[in-house]
Amino acid sequence: xxxxxxxxxxxxxxxxxxxxxxxxxxxxxxxxxxxxxxxxxxxxxxxxxxxxxxxxxxxxxxxxxxxxxxxxxxxxxxxxxxxxxxxxxxxxxxxxxxxxxxxxxxxxxxxxxxxxxxxxxxxxxxxxxxxxxxxxxxxxxxxxxxxxxxxxxxxxxxxxxxxxxxxxxxxxxxxxxxxxxxxxxxxxxxxxxxxxxxxxxxxxxxxxxxxxxxxxxxxxxxxxxxxxxxxxxxxxxxxxxxxxxxxxxxxxxxxxxxxxxxxxxxxxxxxxxxxxxxx
Numbered sequence: 379x380x381x382x383x384x385x386x387x388x389x390x391x392x393x394x395x396x397x398x399x400x401x402x403x404x405x406x407x408x409x410x411x412x413x414x415x416x417x418x419x420x421x422x423x424x425x426x427x428x429x430x431x432x433x434x435x436x437x438x439x440x441x442x443x444x445x446x447x448x449x450x451x452x453x454x455x456x457x458x459x460x461x462x463x464x465x466x467x468x469x470x471x472x473x474x475x476x477x478x479x480x481x482x483x484x485x486x487x488x489x490x491x492x493x494x495x496x497x498x499x500x501x502x503x504x505x506x507x508x509x510x511x512x513x514x515x516x517x518x519x520x521x522x523x524x525x526x527x528x529x530x531x532x533x534x535x536x537x538x539x540x541x542x543x544x545x546x547x548x549x550x551x552x553x554x555x556x557x558x559x560x561x562x563x564x565x566x567x568x569x570x571x572x573x574x575x576x577x578x579x580x581x582x583x584x585x586x587x588x589x590x591x592x593x594x595x596x597x598x599x600x601x602x603x604x605x606x607x608x609x610x611x612x613x614x615x616x617x618x619x620x621x622x623x624x625x626x627x628x629x630x631x632x633x634x635x636x637x638x639x640x641x642x643x644x645x646x647x648x649x650x651x652x653x654x655x656x657x
Contacts, residue, residue, distance in 0.1 A: 398642070406596060408472040411628065411652035414486045417448060418464040425450075427478055429627060429651035430611030439464035442611060443627060446477040453483060473628060473652060475609075498618055500541040500558040502583035509558060511547055513579025516638075517554040525578035529561040532570065536562040536587035543581065555580060562587040562617065587620040589645065591593025597641055598622045604625075606636045612652060621647045627654050 426441035433439035439461040439536040450456055456465035470482040526538050538561045543573035546556040550604055551590065559578055562585040563570050571584045594615045601624065605611040609627040616623050622645060626633075629650035637646045 383424065383556075390643045407469060409654040410470055410481065411478075412468065412470045413652050414466065414488075416464055416466050417445060417469070417649070418462065419450070420462040424448075427651075430625065436496075443473070444477040446479045448480060448506050455485075468530060470655060478652075498541055499537055500560045500581075500583040500619075501585045502558075502560070508545065508547070509543065509581035511550060511580055512575065514547075514554055515551060516549050516579030519555055521578050522555055522557070522559060522580075525559060525561070525574050528577055529563075529570070529574060532563060532589075534590055535568070536564055536585075536590050537591075538562070539618060542551040552579075557581070558583055560585055562588055562620070564588065568653070589620055591615065591617060593624050594620070594645075597645065601646070602640065606633060606640065608633055608648075616647070621645060624648050626650055630654075631641050 409447075413427070414427065416432060416438070417425055418428055418438065419425040420437070420439070420441075423441050423444075424450040425445040427443040427445055428438075428440035429442040431440065436455075450463055452466065453465065455467075463466050465553065466486045468484045468487045469478070469480055471480040472477050473479075479576050522540070529535055529538050538559070540559055543556045543558060547554070550556065558581040559574075560583040561570065561574060564587055567584045567586060570583065574582060574584070594617075598615055599611065601613060601622070603624065608624075608629070610624060611627065612625045614623050615621075622641075624646060626648055628651065629648050634648065637648060639645070
């Protein structure tokens with residue numbers, strides 16, 4: 379099973395190569411940033427970088443950061459429909475907190491997704507001899523859903539997820555789900571395991587987390603990104619790693635320290651859409 383990304387990104391392939399688009403030299407000493415992103419202009423707004431959500435309509439809809447000096451006549455590979463023009467490019471330029479000024483542009487580069495796609499695994503070690511099935515008769519999808527809902531009702535609930543068994547149990551009933559159910563809480567693990575065992579008879583992993591799901595959602599909903607000086611693009615709760623994930627326009631070490639000081643070290647995991655260009 380793979381980690382679900384909180385962002386639904388529209389993959390737009392640019393055809394051909396893209397020569398420089400109205401480049402301008404950044405002011406002396408200005409920090410340069412780079413990103414592979416969709417640039418979109420519509421009847422509603424001038425050219426903008428799409429760094430967060432992209433509505434999967436046709437034409438698409440998006441726009442997070444204005445591009446000060448974009449010139450469609452200087453690039454290739456754009457698409458046009460119903461008054462909207464868009465294309466995917468790798469851009470380099472300066473950013474003043476409001477607008478991005480392009481100094482170089484080229485074809486999109488792969489492998490720069492803001493969120494990873496790592497497999498979700500049960501945090502418990504594999505038991506010697508394989509995962510036990512205490513009651514195979516209670517290992518259907520209905521049983522799994524009942525156990526998940528029971529876990530979510532607990533005040534110290536921290537997360538629930540499943541991992542598929544690498545080696546299916548040949549002795550399990552035909553309708554048994556070949557999964558490991560993981561439920562995380564902030565304490566009293568023995569009680570939680572006993573109660574969930576009454577509902578789910580397949581492989582079960584009970585994990586200890588530091589923060590409850592409700593605490594993480596409260597942080598996500600009340601995130602004071604602007605007070606810290608961050609421009610928030612997306613946010614979500616990662617129940618596996620027990621953190622709030624945010625994606626912002628730019629990020630530096632001072633920003634990371636400010637997040638740790640406000641919410642606790644490691645509670646908010648931040649990534650940036652615009653990466654500083656290395657000297």
